[in-house]
Amino acid sequence: MSIAPTTDIPVLAAATSRLLATVDAMREEQLAEPSLLPGWTRGHVLAHLARNADGLTNLLTGARTGVPTPMYPSLEAREHDIQAGAKRTLAEHAADLRASAARFDAAAAAMPDAAWAVDVPHRLGSFPAHEVVARRIEEVEYHHVDLGLQDACAPGDWPEAFVRQQLARVSARFAGREGLPSLCLVDTDFPADEENEPDPRSVHDTGAPRPSGTPDVTVIGPGSALLAWLTGRSDGGGLDVLIGRAQAQDPKAALPALPPLG
Incomplete structure (x- = not known):
């Protein structure tokens, strides 16, 4: 084959x-x-x-x-x-x-x-x-x-398949990076289920290891916006951010600084 x-x-x-x-x-x-x-x-x-x-x-x-x-x-x-x-x-x-x-x-x-x-x-x-x-x-x-x-x-013009593949790939590259908190990225382009639980495909854990419990930071938004932020093509404006379980008052300021991808 x-x-x-x-x-x-x-x-x-x-x-x-x-x-x-x-x-x-x-x-x-x-x-x-x-x-x-x-x-x-x-x-x-x-x-x-x-x-x-x-x-x-x-x-x-x-x-x-x-x-x-x-x-x-x-x-x-x-x-x-x-x-x-x-x-x-x-x-x-x-x-x-x-x-x-x-x-x-x-x-x-x-x-x-x-x-x-x-x-x-x-x-x-x-x-x-x-x-x-x-x-x-x-x-x-x-x-x-x-x-x-x-x-x-603009990032919103990226094909859906590209965004989903790259979110998984880039998240994997940031996993375990020194200086990052435990991060959970939630792609809102996937619909939640009847109990308002996110589709497992929409969730990407990265940053510091998170054995269990709530991640340090959860970033929520459309996949293209998440990918633009992860790759340095956006300052994260428009994304929702949770610190632990609490909504960040200034989401953009609450986003962690990301190290270079290379």
Whole structure:
């Protein structure tokens, strides 16, 4: 049976199509305006997205050929390419994004079944090639929001399946992190049952271990808002917060400071 990420590939195609539609609707002067990422303009975000597609293409090519290939020759080369690419015109950015996406698609289509099981190198640790497409989806979805064009793409526009998968994944990454209290995240997009008990799929425990009892902090809100806060794309405004069992008078101030994800 093939382990090729056949379900992820059409999801990526849809995410890329939405991103390209946003870029096609941008104005030239918006490229130099700040993005949501500190120190980066929207041009930097678009350049990073294109080079990330090429970097992940390198991983797939290495898995297919048996010659392990890193995403980038070096971190310095990655930074240089983003800085240089940020200065492109809007038409150049759009063409670069389309061309790099096409190269990634071709590399994925060329993968034999066995190659998807090959581990690929990464600075944070190797992982199997069948995860590459999912990682590209993350890049496209998160950085589409990072353009800071709220009318085009905000956290509430993330697909439901993406939000639910990422909430579980990011919560797991924060589990046991030093300096965090025990946290319970409750996604209100899942309806409660007849006894007003939350759907088990809506609850994500993270932060410090909680052997039993009430968590130190409970954060309640739509899944997209929870994910935006967890990933640093929101200050948590609009989320409800309980400290123990008590409603926080100033919910945003009651939210714990989150460590970097990396």
